[in-house]
Amino acid sequence: MTVTTARTVTTVTTLTLARAINEGLRKAMEENPKVLIMGEDVGKLGGVFRVTDGLQKDFGESRVIDTPLAESGIIGTAVGLALRGYRPVCEIQFDGFVFPAMDQIVTQLAKMRLRSLGAIKLPVVVRVPCGGGIGAVEHHSESPEVYFTHTAGLRVVACANPADAYTMIQQAIACDDPVIFFEPKRRYWDKAEVDTAATDVLPLHAARVVRQGSDVTLLAYGPMVKTCLEAATAAEEDGRAIEVIDLRSLNPLDTETIFESVRRTGRCVVVHEAPVYSGFGAELAARITEACFYHLEAPVLRVGGFSTPYPPSRLEEHYLPDLDRVLDAVDRTFTY
Amino acid sequence: MRREFKLPDVGEGLTEAEIVRWHVKPGDQVRLNQTIVEIETAKAVVELPCPFEGVVTALMAEEGQSVDVGTPIIAVDDGAAEAEPSRATPVEDTVPKPPAEGAVEPGVHGGPAPKQERQPVLVGYGVKTGATKRRPRRAPAPPPGGHGPGRGAVPVQAPPPAAQVPAPAPAPRTAVRVVTLAKPPVRKLAKDLGVDLTTVKGTGPGGTITRDDVHAAASAPAAAPRVSAAPGAREERVPIKGVRRATAQAMVASAFTAPHVTEFLQVDVTRTVEAVRALRELPDYAEAKVSPLLLVAKALLVAVRRHPMINSSWDEAAGEIVIKHYVNLGIAVATPRGLLVPNIKDAHALTLPELARALTALTETARAGRTQPADMSGGTITITNVGVFGVDVGTPILNPGEAAILAVGQIRDMPWVVDGQVVPRKVCTLALSFDHRIIDGELGSLFLRDVGAMLEDPLRALAWS
């Protein structure tokens, strides 16, 4: 939407993250009639988080499809639609419900291009609201990203703010490979300025230094980016200058930005909601240690969930990394 | 030409099979895919079709014989010429070769038949048995650690360009961290030796700092760490780091936890000085430097045996005083890096010549800057020789973890009363500081008195040993 002032037309507007995705979806659908949206409750209801609000009304039931309650079916039929030349954007209603679709995602979506020796492309986007901190019941607060980063053939990205959400969803739709698109549901209502006509935007798989600093590098993605920024602000009182990087893309990974930062600061802490054990931080720690070995003043530390299933909501604040847990890890990197 | 058919894996997990019945014999004409033999696997009989056409020249296994997969079982003359037909060129849907130059032969081109090294399983060709030897390599393997401190990485002193950050929060400090390149064990070594890595030039690959670099820095005379004052400056600043910082921390820890009491004793050490001269002549002491400090040390060790409580420490956490029945004798040494207190382990068990050698070694090592962290830990009692600086006495501060420290001043000629006459004698002042929580005035005094007595008359040390 544009705001016209006396002399200039500005395309900068304040949007929530959910609305930014909505706008991005809308733009993608306007630009390419092959783009479809499909998922449970995405049409008439506009999505349980209203992310697809208004789209069925404007683009019709043929392009915004309310599907049966069948996640495997959503992905499987999306594969078929893609084979027919469409660009389906699937919604999995909650992170914890992606599991029935795992087979179609891992054995079909990820592998079909190789199976065809390059003849087939499957430009399917799978949108997954993820993460906790919303006081929900079981299966609504998961962080399943590593199942997908570990599956060759998929691309995995996570937006953390409205401006990125707006551009990244469009880039994901335009990508000819299958993309798992994680949306931090607890940040759906965060607002920020979005320039809907911006042209010099970061590539889909680039990381961004969202806060500069010299003492330690924090790596985060999705919901934890905001937490890390808050921690970095609090750390000023300790006299610590923390650099925060929003990874944005987990596979592929922007190692150049990460390594440049860690070589400069000499210390690194990874923060994610998913359990630390076998979490994405493990890949980052190993890779950074190998590439920045001589620059490291301390080992790469990881802050994340415990080796337990996600707890009931009354306990989740103790499970989720918060400002104090992040800064505790930062303190620990300085004890080496 | 002669073609041999090796017993194949027929996909039933077999490693061997029994020949049940031959359907052909030598001399028979066989067609392609004609059943030539029945083999029995674990549970079923399988017919094998012949892969060649021609005349059977030999059956290489007998009925009833058990044969391993991969063993030739039949030979057929297919009537073709000896030369092998050349491989057909790849069809269009194969992968083009990589652009590498030279005779690179990546991988093992497995040919049509699975090699006999495969262990058959239910689905597929089966498990290949592992290699037992390495493949020969042409070039030395890449160095461990791969690419050094980072491809294209230069120790960066400036923050990344602002263009990368859309709305950067300004960094609270403008100070920029100096990047040092060193792997973790080297960093630890530097820390233990009190070496500041930012002042060390790295000689390792890519400018990395090596162990040797750290050792060299530790033993080199300290480059004056001063920030040179501008001419006419009223102040000068010297950074607090390294040994000085460590020493300061230790002193503060000691001074403000143990209540110090210092007692003084002036001693006529003329006979000690004479004894030192005499000892120097003895062959046993040829290797070592003998000085009055040696006899001070010996006197202290003897006195410790007489007053064990002096050689103890206060364990607040356990609520106990720990009396040590060994003496790790610390000797304060002035080194280019600052004051160090290495100790001689189990000094109480050393003979006098051994003690002399230990003292010599200790001071030489310390002055060369090669004292190891282990040498400086675990001390139980310390001697500090302030006399070398030309002063009479001081009030020494306890080494943390110890209960007593003996300061020894300079030896000089002073008037002394001997048999009612005032005569010049070699006189030295001793000062004993002790932890008053453990050691009361009486104990401290008796100890100090004993040390003094042995220095006044070395024979007493012999008598009390």
Added chain:
Amino acid sequence: MTFDASRDAQAPPELVQLLTPEGERVDHPDYDIDLTPEEIRGLYRDLVLVRRIDLEAVSLQRQGELGIWASLLGQEAAQIGSGRALTDADMAFPTYREHGVAWCRDVDPVKLLGLFRGVSHGGWDPTEHNFHLYTIVIGSQTLHAVGYAMGIQRDGAEAAAIVYFGDGATSQGDVNESFIWASVTNAPVVFFCQNNQWAISEPLEKQTRIPLYRRASGFGFPGIRVDGNDVFACLAVTRKALADARSGQGPTLIEAYTYRMGAHTTSDDPTRYRVAEELEAWKLKDPIERVKAYLFKNQLADQAFFDAIDAEAEALGRDVRKRCLEMPDPDPMAIFQHVYAERHPLLEEEREQFAAYLATFESEA
């Protein structure tokens, strides 16, 4: 289990048949076939050549040239019959045994062998012959076919998708989900189930209490059972189902009642769970014999024709063998190709590192 899903020699009721095992034409109230003698001879040729390719592949596996092969022996009629019902615009989604359908779509048989030889995981372009890649995960392709059909709907094209799967697959969640999707979207898709009575060693009654074709009514679309060994009936029934799909009448489930004469794959030993009598009974219903008998009895073909077909089959077998043996192994660097459509820096890095690593070894002589 009181219901006997039946493996006896009598054809169960409600089974569309137009040609008996003895080669006699019979009528059916709902289905008929109008074929010229040339077309029938053509079907015979299809059946014989497809069987020959299949037998050659089994031999090649027994000789160690293929890691595994899934034989279609006994199911030729179901595949040729349904395959010949397809138009160019239709799209076929096979499992991993539809070598007969591939034949109908003009896919070079040697292309199928690559997968079983381990040279690729498939390797052909589905759009070239409208024949999708083989799918090894049981039943997955049914959803792909339904999605494809949903795409056809959106294109407004006159085409249909047909998807093949076995009796065992009907137990998979994805297959049942595909029935749901196809029915509620009215998708132009034909579900062709080759009920060959066995899912490896599991007999039909492990998968269902009722005849499979009746499943469809539970989902709200027509189901029909056809004699899977009768190429005329399979052709007729599939034509109708495809026509219905193309004309917007939605999905049909066809259960082709047939028998897996061979093993599940060459790694399987059916003697461990099947009795010989059963096999013998089904031999009497051979799909090729009945067409031969029909041609012969009706003087639509002579011995010269049959000999010519046999000779053609023999030549085809040799050609397939020759080209199989000539199939080159892929280059090790092929591992890194075709994983992504767009550039992937980490994969490129791995590829370079691996190439460098390989270059450190002396050449194999």
